[in-house]
Amino acid sequence: xxxxxxxxxxxxxxxxxxxxxxxxxxxxxxxxxxxxxxxxxxxxxxxxxxxxxxxxxxxxxxxxxxxxxxxxxxxxxxxxxxxxxxxxxxxxxxxxxxxxxxxxxxxxxxxxxxxxxxxxxxxxxxxxxxxx
Numbered sequence: 066x067x068x069x070x071x072x073x074x075x076x077x078x079x080x081x082x083x084x085x086x087x088x089x090x091x092x093x094x095x096x097x098x099x100x101x102x103x104x105x106x107x108x109x110x111x112x113x114x115x116x117x118x119x120x121x122x123x124x125x126x127x128x129x130x131x132x133x134x135x136x137x138x139x140x141x142x143x144x145x146x147x148x149x150x151x152x153x154x155x156x157x158x159x160x161x162x163x164x165x166x167x168x169x170x171x172x173x174x175x176x177x178x179x180x181x182x183x184x185x186x187x188x189x190x191x192x193x194x195x196x197x
Contacts, residue, residue: 074126076100085127087192092131096144096187097123098179113150113183117157120186133190138167140189148173150183 070085070092071078078084078095085094099108099116102123109115125135143154151171167188177185 070094070127070131072126072130073102074130075102075123076105085131087131090192092128092133092137092190092192094124094127094131094188094190096142096185097127098177098182098185099123100179100182102126107179107181110181111183113145113147113153114157116182116184117154117186120184121157121161124186124188128188128190131190131192133192135161135190136164137190137192138162138188139191140168141170142187143169143171144174144177144185145171146174146177146183154184 066088068087069083070087072084075084075097082095085092087093097120099119100106100123101108101119108119121135128134128137145151145154177183
């Protein structure tokens, strides 16, 4: 069964997609931009580290709404408008994933949906195991 995931603690999704989808024990989180949930304002213009931190905060909110967490991410896909920002993104990535690192892809793109966004990240995670 497929379930749409929605939370007010991450930026709202356009009417064409959901913030996330749960299928069985897997959660697919749509690409998150560095926007605040409450106002939709871009965080850290020109600062890839600040933007990456906001993106992971948004990802965490979507995963939490699905009964998962950052610790259960198994795959990330990072989109960067400037591949030279990879070192700054990696700094935040290393802070975020301290144990087993998820599988990962990183793609340089010409632009992202918000004009000043430098980074977008989508993830696949497993659901947090329930009580045994």
